[in-house]
Amino acid sequence: MSLLNDLGTCPAPTSILTPSFPGCLTAQPSGQPSPVSLAINLTASVLDARWQTPYGKPTNPFASAVPEHVIVALPYIGIAAFVLTIAYFTLAVTYFSPFQRLQRPPMKGFWSLFMGHLAEMQQYEPGHIQMDWTNEYGGAVVYRGLLGTPRILLSDPLALSYVLTNAYNFPKPAGARAALSTLLGDGVLTTEGHQHKVQRKLVNPTFSQNSVRAFAPLFHRHARALSVVLNHLIKAGDHSELAPAMGERRARMAQRGVGPVVDILHWTSRTTLDVIGDAAFSYDLQSLKAGEHGGGTAIAESFQAMMTRVGQLTMTERAMLHFEQFRIFDGWRPLPTSFNKAAQQTQKTVEQVAGVMIDDEKRAQVVDDSDLLQKLLALNEDPKVAPANKLSRNEVLGQLTTLILAGHETTSTALTWALWTLAHHPEKQTALRKEIREHWVDGEEDFSFEEVHNLDLLDRVTSEVLRLHPPVHSTNRESGRKDVIPLSKPVRRIDGTYVNRIAVPKGQPIIISIVTYNRRKDIWGEDAEEFNPDRWLDLPDTVKNNGIPGGHLSFISGPRNCVGSKFALTEFKIIISHLLRQFEFAPLPPDLATISSKQVVVTRPRVKGLEESGTQMPLRISRVED
Numbered sequence: 001m002s003l004l005n006d007l008g009t010c011p012a013p014t015s016i017l018t019p020s021f022p023g024c025l026t027a028q029p030s031g032q033p034s035p036v037s038l039a040i041n042l043t044a045s046v047l048d049a050r051w052q053t054p055y056g057k058p059t060n061p062f063a064s065a066v067p068e069h070v071i072v073a074l075p076y077i078g079i080a081a082f083v084l085t086i087a088y089f090t091l092a093v094t095y096f097s098p099f100q101r102l103q104r105p106p107m108k109g110f111w112s113l114f115m116g117h118l119a120e121m122q123q124y125e126p127g128h129i130q131m132d133w134t135n136e137y138g139g140a141v142v143y144r145g146l147l148g149t150p151r152i153l154l155s156d157p158l159a160l161s162y163v164l165t166n167a168y169n170f171p172k173p174a175g176a177r178a179a180l181s182t183l184l185g186d187g188v189l190t191t192e193g194h195q196h197k198v199q200r201k202l203v204n205p206t207f208s209q210n211s212v213r214a215f216a217p218l219f220h221r222h223a224r225a226l227s228v229v230l231n232h233l234i235k236a237g238d239h240s241e242l243a244p245a246m247g248e249r250r251a252r253m254a255q256r257g258v259g260p261v262v263d264i265l266h267w268t269s270r271t272t273l274d275v276i277g278d279a280a281f282s283y284d285l286q287s288l289k290a291g292e293h294g295g296g297t298a299i300a301e302s303f304q305a306m307m308t309r310v311g312q313l314t315m316t317e318r319a320m321l322h323f324e325q326f327r328i329f330d331g332w333r334p335l336p337t338s339f340n341k342a343a344q345q346t347q348k349t350v351e352q353v354a355g356v357m358i359d360d361e362k363r364a365q366v367v368d369d370s371d372l373l374q375k376l377l378a379l380n381e382d383p384k385v386a387p388a389n390k391l392s393r394n395e396v397l398g399q400l401t402t403l404i405l406a407g408h409e410t411t412s413t414a415l416t417w418a419l420w421t422l423a424h425h426p427e428k429q430t431a432l433r434k435e436i437r438e439h440w441v442d443g444e445e446d447f448s449f450e451e452v453h454n455l456d457l458l459d460r461v462t463s464e465v466l467r468l469h470p471p472v473h474s475t476n477r478e479s480g481r482k483d484v485i486p487l488s489k490p491v492r493r494i495d496g497t498y499v500n501r502i503a504v505p506k507g508q509p510i511i512i513s514i515v516t517y518n519r520r521k522d523i524w525g526e527d528a529e530e531f532n533p534d535r536w537l538d539l540p541d542t543v544k545n546n547g548i549p550g551g552h553l554s555f556i557s558g559p560r561n562c563v564g565s566k567f568a569l570t571e572f573k574i575i576i577s578h579l580l581r582q583f584e585f586a587p588l589p590p591d592l593a594t595i596s597s598k599q600v601v602v603t604r605p606r607v608k609g610l611e612e613s614g615t616q617m618p619l620r621i622s623r624v625e626d
């Protein structure tokens with residue numbers, strides 16, 4: 001009581017730190033200070049006691065009430081209380097979580113108290129530790145995120161099918177969507193619930209089989225442009241252009257007589273960007289030209305710059321994205337960091353170019369439907385579509401940005417891993433080339449949508465590459481309500497008993513582990529980690545009818561599956577046919593380039609020892625003699 005009375009007194013200003021006591025301004029009518037003023041006054045007194053002021057030795061007006069040593073100890077008590085709270089919280093979620101009885105990977109090291117398993121996961125290539133855990137604990141593994149919060153890693157087919165089919169009960173985490181929409185706007189990839197349903201209804205028909213069939217000539221045109229550039233660079237012996245990121249190693253390659261080397265990621269990435277610019281809004285992005293001569297359009301440059309920047313995120317930026325994703329802190333976007341600037345620049349550039357187009361197309365009342373934007377606008381303007389189900393201008397713009405990003409990095413990554421795999425399996429490469437050449441004779445017309453999809457080996461190679469190297473290795477969801485997820489195979493509890501379903505609380509983070517499902521030995525057989533296109537001739541029963549349509553999970557399934565899967569498969573097959581028809585690919589000796597992988601939105605390759613140069617895939621390339 002005496003302390004309260006003392007604190008209620010308004011002392012004269014004693015230092016620049018406490019020129020006056022704000023509590024006096026907020027004093028209540030009774031003359032008693034408000035709780036706010038008490039807190040401010042106490043803080044002010046602590047500050048006064050701890051720091052020397054320009055007015056000489058600080059005076060502490062409450063010294064009589066609060067002994068000096070208590071004041072000195074206060075900051076330390078605060079820190080200790082903070083650490084204890086975190087430790088308590090961590091232990092609480094570790095030992096009293098609803099999943100405590102499921103067997104789970106042990107947490108290692110001091111930092112795991114704060115970081116859960118995240119620090120350990122960072123040490124491995126994407127998907128590797130998840131595979132080890134799944135082998136040990138089964139198709140539903142509980143591991144720990146920040147501050148020990150539990151996450152469920154799913155690779156059980158029944159569980160995956162349940163979560164993906166009931167997509168609107170298992171939405172994408174709000175934080176993850178917010179982070180993505182800063183880059184992509186409000187397109188199908190980032191919206192949820194009713195808004196997503198409305199958007200998908202309009203976007204789906206633009207990717208119908210007929211629509212994709214009509215794009216086949218466009219894919220051929222861009223694939224041919226890529227072949228022309230590669231041929232030209234090989235003939236000119238311009239190795240610095242072919243594999244720009246190999247830097248000084250080019251001299252060693254030349255000394256060893258290692259023939260022309262191409263960074264196939266660099267070139268396919270530019271080609272697929274041009275494809276999507278052309279298919280999405282009939283816009284020539286000129287990124288293939290930019291790769292050869294410098295220049296290129298603003299959109300191509302800003303997208304390439306943004307992806308390069310994503311590959312070079314600093315630790316702080318990675319932490320910020322993580323915090324943002326899990327809604328711990330999402331207020332960093334306005335900060336002028338170089339990453340934020342790159343993201344904002346990309347949005348602005350797309351808005352400038354595509355926004356004008358949307359307005360022009362609308363003014364012209366959509367004359368044809370030759371590209372995705374025109375198809376979308378035609379559907380959107382249809383009088384039969386109720387006004388509530390129409391997309392706003394911003395939403396149309398959001399679809400364009402989404403298609404550019406979702407449509408080009410994924411396909412170029414798939415092409416890159418395919419050529420790397422074929423380089424390591426020369427007999428399969430030769431067989432595939434033979435199949436392509438037999439069905440597509442020189443001088444004849446480009447083969448059609450039907451013809452390209454009728455090539456058996458090409459189809460099997462495509463499925464097998466996508467199974468082994470899914471460009472998107474995992475995706476996040478959370479439970480929108482309390483739910484029970486069924487499992488096809490029971491998982492073990494600490495007491496040795498088994499459960500065949502998991503009860504999840506609302507808001508439970510769930511990781512859909514695409515790569516783990518795709519490589520599970522108990523689903524695909526003992527050779528699951530090997531490249532074996534022939535497995536697609538007769539898939540094991542554990543793959544057939546397990547609830548995952550199409551075998552692998554690389555395009556996921558359910559209402560939020562990849563809307564561009566047919567487009568991607570056709571584009572992939574046509575580009576690879578052009579390349580294999582003319583070129584042979586072989587790996588570099590391991591001392592010149594050993595490949596590892598890194599998650600840069602998609603799982604991209606890097607060269608060990610040249611990580612600083614960013615993502616790349618150098619392969620030896622030579623022309624196939626006719």
Ligand code: HEM
Nearest residue numbers: 188189406407410411414472475554555560562563564568
């Ligand atoms: C090999 C190439 C591709 C792969 C492996 C792939 C994979 C995926 C995956 C896994 C998702 C689900 C993402 C999530 O839920 O977090 C997805 C969604 C999506 N993909 Fe693809 N994709 C590819 C190519 C394309 C192409 C070429 C386009 C468009 C031209 C495209 C457009 C989209 C869109 C718009 C979504 C969001 C669908 C929704 O949430 O409703 N993708 N893709």
